[in-house]
Amino acid sequence: MAREDVEFDLFFAEHYPRVCRALWLSLGSHDQGVEDAAQAAFAKAFQKWRAVARLDRPATWVYVVAFRQATRQNRRKNRVLPPTLTQEATCADGSEELDDRLTVAAALDRLPPRQRMATVLRFYGDLTNREIARAMRCSEGTVKATVHAGLKTLRFLLETREVDDER
Amino acid sequence: MSDDQITELFERAAETYTPDDNGAVLSAVKSRGRRRARIHKFEVGVAALALAVLGAAIVAWISVGGPRGGSQSGHYLSISSLSRLVSDSAQATGVSTDNAIVDPYFANARQGIALRSDCVLSTAPPRDTSCTLAVVRSDDGGATWKAVGQHLRVTFPNSRASYPFIDFTTNGKDGWIYGDETFVTHDGGTTLTRDSLAGLVSNLSIVGGNVWALVRPCPPSDPACGSRLYSASVRGGSWDVVTSAPALTYPYLSLLRPSVNRAYLAAQANAGLLYSTKDGGSSWDHHSLPPLCGQLLRLSADTHDDLWALCLSASATNSQMKELYRSRDSGATWSLVATTPSEGFVAGSLPTSGIVSSFTSVGRDELVVVLVRGPIYVSHDGGKSWTESDLPGGNLQQLTFSNPLTGWAILYSGEVYRTSDGGIHWSLARR
Numbered sequence: 386m387a388r389e390d391v392e393f394d395l396f397f398a399e400h401y402p403r404v405c406r407a408l409w410l411s412l413g414s415h416d417q418g419v420e421d422a423a424q425a426a427f428a429k430a431f432q433k434w435r436a437v438a439r440l441d442r443p444a445t446w447v448y449v450v451a452f453r454q455a456t457r458q459n460r461r462k463n464r465v466l467p468p469t470l471t472q473e474a475t476c477a478d479g480s481e482e483l484d485d486r487l488t489v490a491a492a493l494d495r496l497p498p499r500q501r502m503a504t505v506l507r508f509y510g511d512l513t514n515r516e517i518a519r520a521m522r523c524s525e526g527t528v529k530a531t532v533h534a535g536l537k538t539l540r541f542l543l544e545t546r547e548v549d550d551e552r
Numbered sequence: 553m554s555d556d557q558i559t560e561l562f563e564r565a566a567e568t569y570t571p572d573d574n575g576a577v578l579s580a581v582k583s584r585g586r587r588r589a590r591i592h593k594f595e596v597g598v599a600a601l602a603l604a605v606l607g608a609a610i611v612a613w614i615s616v617g618g619p620r621g622g623s624q625s626g627h628y629l630s631i632s633s634l635s636r637l638v639s640d641s642a643q644a645t646g647v648s649t650d651n652a653i654v655d656p657y658f659a660n661a662r663q664g665i666a667l668r669s670d671c672v673l674s675t676a677p678p679r680d681t682s683c684t685l686a687v688v689r690s691d692d693g694g695a696t697w698k699a700v701g702q703h704l705r706v707t708f709p710n711s712r713a714s715y716p717f718i719d720f721t722t723n724g725k726d727g728w729i730y731g732d733e734t735f736v737t738h739d740g741g742t743t744l745t746r747d748s749l750a751g752l753v754s755n756l757s758i759v760g761g762n763v764w765a766l767v768r769p770c771p772p773s774d775p776a777c778g779s780r781l782y783s784a785s786v787r788g789g790s791w792d793v794v795t796s797a798p799a800l801t802y803p804y805l806s807l808l809r810p811s812v813n814r815a816y817l818a819a820q821a822n823a824g825l826l827y828s829t830k831d832g833g834s835s836w837d838h839h840s841l842p843p844l845c846g847q848l849l850r851l852s853a854d855t856h857d858d859l860w861a862l863c864l865s866a867s868a869t870n871s872q873m874k875e876l877y878r879s880r881d882s883g884a885t886w887s888l889v890a891t892t893p894s895e896g897f898v899a900g901s902l903p904t905s906g907i908v909s910s911f912t913s914v915g916r917d918e919l920v921v922v923l924v925r926g927p928i929y930v931s932h933d934g935g936k937s938w939t940e941s942d943l944p945g946g947n948l949q950q951l952t953f954s955n956p957l958t959g960w961a962i963l964y965s966g967e968v969y970r971t972s973d974g975g976i977h978w979s980l981a982r983r
Contacts, residue, residue, distance in 0.1 A: 390582075397578050406566035416560045420571055424581050431585030440833075489565035495907050495924060508555070527966060529671060534949060537717075539923075540553055541804055541820075543561065 393434050397427055400444045403510075404451050410493060411452070411505040418458055426451035446499035448510050449520040452502065456521075492542040507532050554750065627947055651961065653688060653697055655720035658954040661972075664690040665741065666697065667720035667729060681708040683718065685729055687741025687779040694960050694968040694981040701742030706733055723758045726786045730756045730765070738788060749791055754779065755807040757815075761786050761834075764794070764815070766807050779805055781817070783833065792832045810853040821848050821866070826883045839883040844875050850911035852919075859883055862911040862921065874902040876919075876935045890935040911947070913955025920975050930975040943969055943978040951975075 401423060408419045426447045430437045437443045493501050499521065506512045506520060517528045571577070583842045618881035656666035665946050671683040683705040688697040717731030722741075734906025735744045751769035761815065763786050771775040782795035803817035809815045817827040817836075824846035827838045828873040841849065845863035852860045858880060865873035876890040904922035928941035930947065943961055952973075953959035961969040961978060970980035 394578065394580070402571050403566075406569050406572040409569040410562065419569075420577075423571070424577060424584065427581045428584035428588060430586040431582050434585075442782055450831075474655070481796065489561045490568070497924060502764070504561070508559045509566060524966070530949060530966070536558075538557065543558070544553055544804070 387472055388437070389434055392438060393431055396430075396438075398445065400447060401427060404444075404447055407448065407510045408451060408455055410509060411502045414549075418455065422451050422455035422458055424453045426480060442516075445510075445512055445516050446505065448512060449516060452506065452520040453522070488543065492539055494536050496538060500531055500538070503531040504527055504535035504539060505525060507536075565968075568737060596937065600965055619844075626771050630952065653744065653966075653968075654718075654950065655948070656690075656952050656960060657722050657724065658952060658958070658960060659724050661958050662691060662693045663724075664694055664697075664960070665724060665727070666690070666720055667718070668697070668699070669718050683708070685718070685735075685744075687720075687722075687727065687737065687744070688727075689741070691969060695768040696982065700740060701737075704729070704735060704744045704745060704982070705922070706735075708732055710933065717752065717754075719756070721756050721867060724787065726758065726763075727822050728753075728758075728763070728765075734765075738782060738789070754805065757807055757809045758786055758807045760812045764807065764833075765791065765810060766805060766817075774945065777801065781807075781833070796835055797829075797833055798836060798838070800827075806849065806851045808851055808853045808859075810859075811931065814853075814882065816851060816853065816859065818849060818851055820850075822846070823849075823886060826851075826861075828882045830882065836893070837882075841883075842872060842875065842877055842886055845877075848908075852911055853914040854913045854915055858913070858916060858917065860911070860913050862908060864908055871904050872907050873904070874908065876902065890931075890938075902929075902930070902938065912951060912953070914959065914974065918956040918974050920951060922951065928975065932974055939976050941975055941978065942974075943971075 404426065405419055405423045408422055412419060429450055430443070430447050437446050440446055493505070494505065502521060504515055506517045512520070514525045514528045514532075517532070518525045521528065521530075521531075561738065562936065568981050583758060600735050618673075624732075652667040656664050658664040659937065663922055666688050667739050668686050668688050669683055670685075683706050685706060686699040687701065689700050689946045690697045718729065719731050720725060722737075725740050727737045728747065728751075729740060729744065730747075730846050732752060734747040734749045734753050734756075736747045737744050747764055749767055751767045753765050753767050755764075755766040757764045763784050765782045765784075767782055768779045772775040778801045780799055781794040782791040783794050784792065798816065798817065800819060800823075802821070802823060804820040806818050813830055813832045815829050817843070818825065824841050824843070825838050826841050827836050841861060842863055844865060845861055847866040848864035850862040850864070850875075857883060858878060861877045861879070863875045863877065872892075874890075875888060877886040878889050879886050887955055888899065890902050892902050892904040902921070906926075909922045909924045911919070911921050917932060919931040919935055921929045921931075921938075923929075926948070928937040928943055931938050931939055948961055948963060950962040951959060953963075957972055957974045959971045959975055960981065961971070963969070966982075968981060969978040970981040971978045
């Protein structure tokens with residue numbers, strides 16, 4: 386197997402699950418839309434692997450492409466806002482951990498889509514403002530304001546645990 | 553809750569989702585990638601061939617005299633106009649990098665003052681956040697904004713590259729930038745100096761010649777930490793503790809000051825009490841709020857001292873119970889004026905779907921309710937009937953009104969919209 390293939394395989398194994406999870410947190414769906422977008426992005430990365438591998442943060446390049454792909458897919462499908470994540474999450478371990486996961490998922494679901502996407506890319510994807518701006522096709526100033534607002538709301542919701550009160 | 557804690561919660565929430573088996577997916581991804589590469593090579597070849605044909609055609613056209621030669625008719629483009637078209641197109645795709653403004657104050661329909669903050673988030677340890685803050689003014693109703701004086705550069709150490717709390721309030725001349733750090737101006741923003749308040753300032757209110765600040769000496773995640781109320785002259789000077797004010801330990805509080813003498817203090821969640829003063833803070837009463845208000849509460853009061861409470865259920869879905877109450881006696885008694893549909897209640901009806909983002913009373917009977925994902929609802933009859941605004945919801949950062957009819961909406965995109973009919977119709981003021 387060519388060395389580049391091996392490098393890509395390792396890169397894929399390390400980052401594919403995480404990119405899928407970031408898309409899932411952002412889009413809130415279990416359907417094929419998440420993995421379609423992620424696979425399309427990794428396919429593109431494989432196609433351009435020589436150039437992508439030389440970037441400082443190749444994973445970030447994949448995040449940008451995957452989120453743009455997901456956005457395009459959603460527009461094409463004229464998707465209704467995703468159902469609450471609390472209805473779809475399953476967990477086999479302790480109920481306290483389940484509470485935390487559902488609380489975060491429910492809190493994220495309360496954010497407008499762009500705030501949700503920007504917040505997930507920042508806190509889960511660890512992207513910079515410039516990288517998020519590329520993924521969301523907006524200015525860095527807009528990203529800053531969007532993340533600021535999303536974080537403010539998330540802190541409020543998670544501090545007061547109000548999303549958990551009805552369970 | 554620190555950013556590290558939020559990240560940890562994200563990590564744990566994400567583990568709930570398990571993608572398909574990587575081995576089969578990897579093979580499919582690589583096949584797809586190779587197929588893309590073959591298609592790309594084919595497309596590049598076709599494009600090169602097309603360019604070559606076009607180039608040959610242009611050369612041939614020029615050689616027979618261009619626009620002046622042959623039997624020309626209809627439209628044509630010279631090479632110079634073609635190149636101009638290309639450059640114009642390139643300029644049109646440029647992206648504005650203007651920063652959005654926040655917390656605007658409009659003294660009238662044309663003159664406004666706001667804060668512009670530009671924060672640089674460091675990705676390298678210790679992950680400080682460095683912000684450049686500037687007070688900006690508009691003299692054309694929010695269409696354009698210009699910095700009025702010095703730019704303030706503030707570093708928030710070890711903030712894990714996150715946004716500090718930064719808010720702004722002003723009466724046009726005196727103003728405070730507050731939150732994790734506090735700065736003051738007494739000349740409309742031309743000069744800014746650090747204020748003596750220590751701790752997180754969660755709310756700062758200017759009424760007449762007096763300013764109040766709600767200060768929390770520790771982060772919201774500390775449950776035992778209480779907020780204290782301070783008072784000072786708007787012209788400057790030392791801050792004094794309002795000793796008679798209740799010390800509340802809830803992380804998020806509402807402070808309303810509809811006049812110099814009248815003020816209200818309440819927790820935004822997990823409490824059912826409203827504290828009020830009629831003598832500028834010398835003495836305080838407390839009253840019970842309607843039951844639903846103990847879950848989530850949005851308070852608002854206009855200059856006529858009517859008090860509004862929008863009480864909300866703490867919902868995990870996109871639906872939420874909503875009850876709007878009005879008090880004409882500073883919270884001693886409440887009357888229900890609008891609610892989500894319920895049997896037997898004949899009054900204003902609020903939608904069940906949608907989570908409330910903000911609630912504001914802009915006049916005696918003028919109310920605005922903003923839902924997180926939109927839309928925006930406006931009432932001009934004290935909540936009995938509601939009209940859906942034409943401003944797209946879901947992208948709204950902030951609303952502000954200078955009077956019951958004239959208001960501005962700041963979107964997250966940086967656009968500013970303006971209304972002159974109390975929020976029903978909006979037009980773009982700043983792109």
